[in-house]
Structure formats: structure tokens, C-alpha cells
Amino acid sequence: MSQASFAPRVQPPYYAVIFTSQRRMGEADSPGYAEAAERMAALADGQPGYLGAESARDAQGLGLTVSYWRSLEDIRAWRQHAEHAATRDHGRSHWYRHYELRIAKVERSYGWDEADGVADPGGCAAAEPTIAAFSAGRD
């Protein structure tokens, strides 16, 4: 399958910015949101240390966006980017009801694809490593 919606696998450690937000609902309540989100994604993509992002929003307007960065310094620089700062201000006054933001250091990661197959339930579960064997970016 296409993995365009997944951030590339990167060797830990790196950083995640977990942004959980509740949007005001109705397009009339959120003018310019889609365009701004697209613009911010393109702008982030050009920033030093940007590793990718994953995002989903449900029909009730609750969304999670996790962006990945090489270092805290890269996150700080993106935070201080003037157009990003202006868009955040606009978001608080126009788009959001509530948000939570967490900065976290990714220590372990792994993935699975249907092409990997499904482990024998009674077998060695090769597709499901134990936590002790978490691969750090296995490909």
C-alpha cells in the first residue's frame, strides 16, 4: 500500500511534537483553516530537522497531529518562525476551542505492513517483537 500518510522511519532518538486539538465546528467557524494547514505543512517540510508528520481529524473536529524533528533546537526554530507564530495566533482566535501540546523524545519504534504477513498465533511472532527487541528503525 501507499505509505504517503506515514512519516518515514527514522533511527531513534528523535523528537515528536504531539498536538491534540478540538476545532470549532462548521466551515463558517473556521475560515481559511484548510489552506493554512496545507501552508504550514509545506513550510514545516522545508525546516531544518523536520522528519515528517502524521495527522488525522475525526468528524467531531478532534484531531491529532504528530510532527517529528531531529532535535529540540529544530522544534524551537520552527516555533519561532514568524509565519508559523502568526498562524498560531490566528488559530487561537479563529479555529480552536482547546488544544494540548506535548514534546516527547522518541526512544523506540517499529512498524508493520500487511506485506509482512501475520505471525503464526502459536509461533514465534516474528512480526511482533517483544519490547526488549524493539528495533530502532528496522529498515
Add this chain to the structure above:
Amino acid sequence: MSQASFAPRVQPPYYAVIFTSQRRMGEADSPGYAEAAERMAALADGQPGYLGAESARDAQGLGLTVSYWRSLEDIRAWRQHAEHAATRDHGRSHWYRHYELRIAKVERSYGWDEADGVADPGGCAAAEPTIAAFSAGRD
């Protein structure tokens, strides 16, 4: 507003499990998914060290679920929970096309609510602390 969809604020450090997944689409392709997701959420809620979770899935079947835990040991114990393990096996064979899982240590966090108001764009941006001043669970 109700914050039922947000995990409670907790003083860092703590851990986040970031689970990004692409579901097979169509209810016929995902029998039992909704019930199992509800059951896993209830089961996690009773686990030692569980701090909460946030989740969203879009209309294309891409979803992010971030669960929060006190320690890596708590994550390991949940991972080894027999019913959880069986549900993961079932998920790979029935519900998912692809997933990525990352374990990350939350180092900083803050939030904003519309009740906090919007900072004066030219002012001191009290609602938007600088990265150096990230509060560690400000309430």
C-alpha cells in the same frame, strides 16, 4: 468546553505510545473493530500506570492513537496483557493494512483553552509560553 476527548494533564516526565494506523476500509473488511477498540480502551483504563489516551481517525481510515503511561514498565505490562496481545494478532489479520508505533518520553507539555483567551498579538503572549518556559502540567 468538555475535555472528555483529551487526556488529563500530568506532570512530565511520562511516556507516550504513538500508534499510527491505516485501517482496511469498509465495515465488511473490519468486523468487530469498533467493539474491540472500545473493549481495549476500557481494559487499558484499568491498567497500572495508565494516564489516558487521545485518538482520531479520518474518513480515509488513517488514525492516530496516543496513549500515556507512567513508565516503560507499565507499557510493557500492557503489551503483555493476554487479551491485548490476542486483539493485536486479530488486528493484523483483520483490520490493519499498515501501522507504525513509537514509544516516546514526554518531557514538556502545555495546553490552551478558549476560556484562556487570546494573547494580544503585540503583547507578552501569556497564552503561548516560549519553549524555555513550557510548563510541566500547569494545573
